[in-house]
Amino acid sequence: MKNIICETERLSCEDLQVVVLMGGLGSRLKEQTVSCPKPLVPIHGTPFFEYELNLLLQIGFKKFVFLVGYRANMIEEYFGDGSRYGKDISIRYSYDGEKLLGTGGAVIRALPFLEEDFMLVYADSFMDVDYFQIMYRYFAGRQTGIKALMTVMENADRFDKSNVVFKDGEIKVYDKKNIVSEMTFIDYGIEIFSREVFAALEKSFGEEAVDLSDIQRELVEKKKCTACEVTHRFYEIGTPESLAEFTEYAKKRFLEPHGVCFLDRDGVINEIAFNEDTEQLDSPLSVSQFQFLPDAVEGLKRLYESGMELFIVTNQPAAAKGKTALSELYDINTFMLKELRKEGIEIAEVSVCPHHPAGSGRAKERFLIRACNCRKPGAGLILNIMKKHRIDPACSYMIGDSYTDMLAGRAAGVKLAFTGDFKCDVCGRLEYTKPDIIGKNLLEAAEKIVC
Ligand SMILES: [Mg+2]
Numbered sequence: 001m002k003n004i005i006c007e008t009e010r011l012s013c014e015d016l017q018v019v020v021l022m023g024g025l026g027s028r029l030k031e032q033t034v035s036c037p038k039p040l041v042p043i044h045g046t047p048f049f050e051y052e053l054n055l056l057l058q059i060g061f062k063k064f065v066f067l068v069g070y071r072a073n074m075i076e077e078y079f080g081d082g083s084r085y086g087k088d089i090s091i092r093y094s095y096d097g098e099k100l101l102g103t104g105g106a107v108i109r110a111l112p113f114l115e116e117d118f119m120l121v122y123a124d125s126f127m128d129v130d131y132f133q134i135m136y137r138y139f140a141g142r143q144t145g146i147k148a149l150m151t152v153m154e155n156a157d158r159f160d161k162s163n164v165v166f167k168d169g170e171i172k173v174y175d176k177k178n179i180v181s182e183m184t185f186i187d188y189g190i191e192i193f194s195r196e197v198f199a200a201l202e203k204s205f206g207e208e209a210v211d212l213s214d215i216q217r218e219l220v221e222k223k224k225c226t227a228c229e230v231t232h233r234f235y236e237i238g239t240p241e242s243l244a245e246f247t248e249y250a251k252k253r254f255l256e257p258h259g260v261c262f263l264d265r266d267g268v269i270n271e272i273a274f275n276e277d278t279e280q281l282d283s284p285l286s287v288s289q290f291q292f293l294p295d296a297v298e299g300l301k302r303l304y305e306s307g308m309e310l311f312i313v314t315n316q317p318a319a320a321k322g323k324t325a326l327s328e329l330y331d332i333n334t335f336m337l338k339e340l341r342k343e344g345i346e347i348a349e350v351s352v353c354p355h356h357p358a359g360s361g362r363a364k365e366r367f368l369i370r371a372c373n374c375r376k377p378g379a380g381l382i383l384n385i386m387k388k389h390r391i392d393p394a395c396s397y398m399i400g401d402s403y404t405d406m407l408a409g410r411a412a413g414v415k416l417a418f419t420g421d422f423k424c425d426v427c428g429r430l431e432y433t434k435p436d437i438i439g440k441n442l443l444e445a446a447e448k449i450v451c
Helices: 027-033 048-059 072-079 102-109 131-142 195-199 212-221 240-255 296-305 326-342 380-388 403-412 424-433 442-450
Strands: 017-021 063-068 090-095 117-122 148-154 164-167 170-174 185-194 225-229 260-263 273-275 280-282 309-315 349-353 397-400 415-419 437-439
Touching: 017 102, 048 131, 048 240, 048 380, 063 072, 063 102, 072 090, 090 102, 102 195, 102 212, 117 131, 131 148, 131 185, 131 225, 131 326, 148 164, 148 170, 148 212, 164 185, 170 212, 170 225, 185 195, 185 212, 195 212, 212 225, 260 380, 296 309, 296 442, 309 380, 326 349, 349 380, 380 403, 397 403, 397 442, 403 415, 403 424, 415 442, 437 442
Parallel strands: 017 063, 017 117, 063 090, 148 225, 260 309, 260 397, 309 349, 397 415, 415 437
Antiparallel strands: 117 185, 148 185, 164 170, 273 280
C-alpha cells in the first residue's frame, strides 16, 4: 500500500484559493469579443464563466482571485466582490496593466494576493471534474516536496495537440513547443501551485512576457510536478465552433429537464472481490482486482445509447478502514471509465463517498474517518449531482443491489431499480422501499428501464 499521509486540515475546498486567468483578448472570437471580454460572452443569457464559477461554488470553493486585463472594468462590474454569490464568497482582482505579461507573468503580478497554495483555472474553460481528487493528489505530493500539480487527459489529438508524455502515473515530458509522437496526453487546464514557485521568479521578471507552460515544463524536468489524470472532456470557447458546441451542451445540461441514471458500482457494474486479508468478499482494493460483471457493460450500453446520462454514486470506505489508500480507489475508477470509453460509453461522473464514520485504527488517511452526508443511504451524492444538472427526478432511476442504494434513491425522490438475486433478508426490506424495477442483473434492469 502506498504510504500517503495527507495534510488533512488543508483538504478543504473552502480553504483553497482559486486563481482564474481572465486577461486574454479572445481574438479568435472576434465578433463576440469586440464589445465584451471572453468570460462574459453570453450563453443562454448567462456569461460563460458564470457556469464554471457556479460549479466551483457548488463544490465549496469560496476564495477567488481574478487575473484581469482586457476590459477588466466590465468583468469587475459584473462579478463584483463576490458577495452576491454568498456572504462568505470573496472575489479579488489583480490587474495585468498596459503591458502583455503572458499567463505566467499575470500570476507573478498577482503575488500580493496569493496564498501558500492555490488552484489555477482558465476563464474560457468549463471543467466538471473531481476537484477533491485533484486537491488530494496535490497535498499528498506536497509531503514529498512536490510544488505543483498538473491535470492531464488522454487526448490523442482529439481536442488540441497532445503535449504530455504520461506513464505510470507520472508526467515524463511536458512541452508545448517540441511535440513528439509519445505525447498522447494533454494538459487539461487545472493546476495547483505552491506560491513559492512564482515568488522565486519575481526578481527576474521584467520586460519579457512569461508563459505559464515554460514554468510548468521546468517543474516537470525537476520532478517537482505531480499529476492527476482526468477522464472527462472539457468545454471551452476559444473558437466559434467550440462556442457553438458549449451552447448546445449547456442547453441540454442546464435548461432542459431530463431523466438520468444513478448507479451503484460494486455488485452492479463490477464483481465483488475476495479480500485475502479479511477473508471476506469486499469492494476491489486495486485496479488488478477490478472486473466487470457479465452483462454489466452491455447494460450500461443500453442505458447510454437510449440517451440517458449515467452517474455512478459509490461508497468506498476502504481507505477510511485502512485497507488501501484513497489514491488506489481513485485509480480503479479512472481505469473503469477508460475501459467503458473503449466500449463507447461515457459516464458523466463518478461521485465517491470515501468516508466512514467509525473507520479503523489501521487507517493512515485519518481525514476520511468522519460522519458525512454523502455516504449512502444518505442522498448526498445524488443531490450534489442534481444541483449541477437540470435533472427530472420523476424520469430518473437509482440502480443498486443493496437496501442502502434503494434508501438513497428514495430520499432523492428518484425511481428505484434493484439488481441481483436478492437474499431473503433483503426481501422484507425491499417490500418497504418498493423498487419500481427488479432485474436479475444490470442488463435486465436496463432493458426494463429503456423499454
Ligand atoms: Mg453494491
